[in-house]
Amino acid sequence: MPDIGSPEFIFWFRQAAPYIHAFRNRTFVVAFGGDLVRDGDFGSLAHDLNTLVSLGVNLVLVHGARPQINARLQEAGLPCRFERGVRITERESISQVLQSIGQVRFEIEAGLSMGLANSPMANADIRVAGGNFVTAQPMGVREGEDMQYSGEVRKLDVAAMRDRLEFGETILLSPVGYSPTGEVFNLTLEDVATTAAVALQADKLIFLLDQPGVVDEDGQLHNELTAAEAEKFVREEVRVSDDIDFFLPCCIKAVRHGVARAHLISRHLDGGLLTELFTHEGIGTMISREPLETMRRAQIDDIGGILALIEPLEEQGVLVKRSRELLEREIERFAVLEHDRKIIGCVGLHTFEEGEIAELAGLAVHPDYRDGGRGEALMKYVEREARRLKIKQLFVLTTRTAHWFVERGFKPAEIDVLPMKKKTLYNWQRRSKVFIKSV
Structure with a gap:
């Protein structure tokens, strides 16, 4: 984080402002493994979660406890057996599993209850809600293995969860569920988190993991993937890491079933959660159902975003100044390019x-x-619209970007080619050059 008062801090804070506004009253499901608690890193995460709560985000937290369970089973001399990454929970070990999960849950609740003065948790008011929200059923026999007391989510008490969130509480879900017959089942972190995100139609499903995100075989981190692009990784069985193999299919499932965005973020970067959520670039991988960038006609609510784009260029003399009133009158003439709901x-x-x-x-x-070729995409949008309107020629007036337009087929022209109204309003002091292109 840049120093307060520095240009970098001011830039970062302004950059974060649209997200702060957009996230209020949104629901985020944040999932993390027991290793984050074991390694003593939950305190830092609690600071970031407190920031989200203070900004009006509804939080559902889902924790795991795999390393704690492994340690307790080893101490008890009981086996740790897995089938395709899922623990086989035997009758002899279920009590050890539940004790481990309970231990992790208590540590998380303690971390969320901190309120030391002169700390990020000062005046924090995170009320944690828990309960029997999760109904589970046994996994049964998988690949010839009886999974015994390992289960999967059958349903969630969504109405009760929404009540808690509307009351301002943060929900903490443990990887356990209860059957109608009173049995307790050990669940997977990813099953609980994904099911909760879909059931609540959450705005975000976030997994904190050991990897920085989806990294391809060339070591390139993919900051953004559509569901189709992510499915290609899974379909081609690109071996990335155990974490990605587990969680990427969950992200795909979530966005395919109504969750707006899913994120894979490294748990090792202090402040990584906030960096991913409140900066344009982020630090992990974001998965969306459709491409994040869309072209559409401008609406009156876009005035602020358009002004933020053109005012710096007006001050530099690149664009002619337009008042808000003029832009409001001409808004139907504009198109905007959005990236993740931000006008770019x-x-x-x-x-x-x-x-x-x-x-x-x-x-x-x-x-x-x-x-990224976005200027050209905007130009091509206008050309398509011009052809739809039976327009044969496009012209542009420019003082600084002549070469850019020439490279895209525009040719120098005289002022006389301009329509009469534009010719009458031509600013001789600005002396813009005229370029024209047939469409």
């Missing part, structure tokens, strides 16, 4: 009485997104 680009198409010629205007792309 805009462009306008202005038509004239002459009918066969129109102006491409106000093309702007956020500085953080200028290296």
